[in-house]
Amino acid sequence: MGQFLSLGGQKCRTGDYTKVSQNDTCKRQRMSSSFTEESARLIPSLPDELSMQIIARLPRIHYFDVRLVSRKWMATVMSPELFKLRRELRKTEEWLYLLTKVEEDKLSWHALDPLSRKWQRLxxxxxxxxxxxxxxxxxxxxxxxxxxxxxxxxxxxxxxxxxxxxxxxxxxxxxxxxxxxxxxxxxxxxxxxxxxxxxxxxxxxxxxxxxxxxxxxxxxxxxxxxxxxxxxxxxxxxxxxxxxxxxxxxxxxxxxxxxxxxxxxxxxxxxxxxxxxxxxxxxxxxxxxxxxxxxxxxxxxxxxxxxxxxxxxxxxxxxxxxxxxxMPNGMGEGWPARQAGTKLSVVVDGELYAFDPSSSMDSGKIKVYDRKEDAWKVVIGKVPMHDFADTESPYLLAGFHGKLHVITKDSSHHIAVLQADSCSSPSSSSSLFAGSLNENSGSMAESDAVVWRVIGTRDFGPAEMVSCQVLEI
The missing domain is CATH 2.120.10.80 (Kelch-type beta propeller)
Incomplete structure (x- = not known):
């Protein structure tokens, strides 16, 4: 579903040179590119400084393709100078990085661009x-x-x-x-x-x-x-x-x-x-x-x-x-997920949120810490879940784009990234996990005054969720 983040060169097409073997074609292309790239500009007729300004404004998801244009383009999109310029232009992007356990002894990282909703494998x-x-x-x-x-x-x-x-x-x-x-x-x-x-x-x-x-x-x-x-x-x-x-x-x-x-x-x-x-x-x-x-x-x-x-x-x-x-008594004694395990919490827009799993094993609550009263209060009464009895880590929390996100997995092996959006009059739609997840379906679930939106989903097969992090680049 996503493309690999490998640094392999562009494949040669034998159809372009019918009288030359594939190896000779590749060799000729390498010799030609190495001869011209040293003096070539990033974009013909434009100074490289202006070209850098253009490239810095491209969504980062496109960098995996444009680096194949030439060695100079590859060096540019992998240079710290370009990403420093992106910060100066306020063009940085927050991506979600998800760690999964494929088998008992193998880990696999995947990155989600929330804007394009495309996944990449690290x-x-x-x-x-x-x-x-x-x-x-x-x-x-x-x-x-x-x-x-x-x-x-x-x-x-x-x-x-x-x-x-x-x-x-x-x-x-x-x-x-x-x-x-x-x-x-x-x-x-x-x-x-x-x-x-x-x-x-x-x-x-x-x-x-x-x-x-x-x-x-x-x-x-x-x-x-x-x-x-x-x-x-x-x-x-x-x-x-x-x-x-x-x-x-x-x-x-x-x-x-x-x-x-x-x-x-x-x-x-x-x-x-x-x-x-x-x-x-x-x-x-x-x-x-x-x-x-x-x-x-x-x-x-x-x-x-x-x-x-x-x-x-x-x-x-x-x-x-x-x-x-x-720790203040109310904060420590009321911290949700009262079990000898990892307590999921995240700070979004300066507020401390924590996930409190339901005893019914098909939903959960989101609580926020009130510093003035030293108490945890429910802000989202129901987080839509599905049957995850066979899942070790059925949910994760993340904060990006200024909103709270829950990453969860259903019994059909679909891992979904759910975004909590405030809604003054939420629609009465069916459960988000009614059947297989489809990020293009625009399905929502009502939870108090919150609409849960699927901003990314993927079938990871039997892989288990382990952890997640957010990087702004």
């Missing part, structure tokens, strides 16, 4: 082998054996708390996903029985992956957030003595310097206030989310020991004071 993360010098026989540790942060931690923690042999049996491992400075980042995760420090960056301008400076600590199932154009990583688990240990540590990555710095540990203050030493030893503190809000990092937390868990509010990191404070 290159795969390179297959890289990491060798562990301390353990012989573990030379084949593959970077692609990863999974995302949106998987329910309850199922994962149940496997490793008190069990030393479960790591090798885990079907995938929990890398973290982040986005900063116009690039995607994949951080840490498990490689068989090891927690990884490695960090991979995808540059959408160059359309390739590269490995950057590793974290100071190997982490899996950690949480990420952006403040002041820096990528923060908090919590997660790390490999301990024969088992996994929850982490209270945090660190921050500065893309301008490519370096990591330490952040004070999360105190987990409420975990320290447990009434008995037995509970303190049994219940493990877990960071169950991270959302940048009002210039600070909000981290909801839980205490967990299968099959028991309890939400314990959370803590907030203030970069100005470089310290943690306890």
């Amino acid at each position: 290159p795969m993360i390179p297959h890289v082998v990491y060798e562990d010098e301390s353990r012989k026989g573990f030379s084949g540790l593959w970077m692609w054996n990863m999974a995302g942060p949106s998987v329910n931690i309850a199922e994962v923690v149940r496997r490793w708390l008190g069990r030393k042999d479960s790591l090798d049996q885990m079907p995938f491992c929990g890398c973290a996903i982040g986005a900063v400075d116009g690039c995607l980042y994949v951080l840490g995760g498990f490689c068989r029985a090891l927690t990884m420090k490695c960090v991979w960056k995808f540059d959408p301008i160059k359309n390739d992956w590269s490995e950057v400076t590793s974290m100071s600590t190997g982490r899996a199932y950690c949480k990420t957030g952006i403040l002041n154009n820096k990528l923060y990583v908090v919590g997660g688990v790390s490999q301990g003595r024969g088992s996994l240990t929850p982490l209270q540590s945090a660190e921050v990555f500065d893309p301008s310097t490519g370096s990591w710095s330490q952040v004070p540990n999360m105190p987990f203050s409420k975990a320290q206030a447990l009434p008995t030493a037995f509970l303190a030893d049994m219940l493990k503190p877990i960071a169950t989310g991270l959302t940048p809000y009002m210039g600070r990092l909000c981290v909801p937390q839980s205490l967990y020991s299968w099959p028991f868990f309890v939400d314990v509010g959370g803590e907030i990191y203030d970069p100005e004071t470089n310290s943690w404070i306890e």
Whole structure:
């Protein structure tokens, strides 16, 4: 449905040269292009400066085609100078990047241009082998054996708390996903029985992956957030003595310097206030989310020991004071999705929203945090869903174009991106998931004073949703 973002050259057409073999034709075209491109202008009869102004105004979806015009065009649409000009002209675009798990050990990235409603597939993360010098026989540790942060931690923690042999049996491992400075980042995760420090960056301008400076600590199932154009990583688990240990540590990555710095540990203050030493030893503190809000990092937390868990509010990191404070009671205790798993939340137009799943498993609610009253309030009474009993991650949240979006999957394998639009008199139309989704059908669903619009859909087959990020380029 979408075209691949490969950098392969334009194919030669044998029909243009009936008396010359295909190889000779390609060779002749390469020689001809290399001879003329050095002196050729981007657009004949126009200075390159003016041509750049024209190209910068093109929708970015067209760059995948126009780069095939010539090597000079390819270099232009992959140059930082062009995208700097786009920012100056206020022609940047917000795209949604969706991570899916194709099989137990394979991840696949897809990008959606909301304006054209076209999908693009990103290159795969390179297959890289990491060798562990301390353990012989573990030379084949593959970077692609990863999974995302949106998987329910309850199922994962149940496997490793008190069990030393479960790591090798885990079907995938929990890398973290982040986005900063116009690039995607994949951080840490498990490689068989090891927690990884490695960090991979995808540059959408160059359309390739590269490995950057590793974290100071190997982490899996950690949480990420952006403040002041820096990528923060908090919590997660790390490999301990024969088992996994929850982490209270945090660190921050500065893309301008490519370096990591330490952040004070999360105190987990409420975990320290447990009434008995037995509970303190049994219940493990877990960071169950991270959302940048009002210039600070909000981290909801839980205490967990299968099959028991309890939400314990959370803590907030203030970069100005470089310290943690306890989260307001109403914010922490009422944070939706009260389970030992990732709590989905997003900030749109300065407001903090969170998804609260329904017990009926076919709908959900959207709540917004009221700072003045320190309380969560329902703003959308029903988010249209379908039967997702067999889906690990049936929904994701995203904010772009100044609106709230829900990404969900139905039983027919259709992944849909739903946009919440305010409507003073919403129409009484049928359910959005009545049958197969069709983004051209213009179907809507009534939900209080909100009309849900499908701005993108695709059949991803049995692939599971893992995580999503938004990049403005």
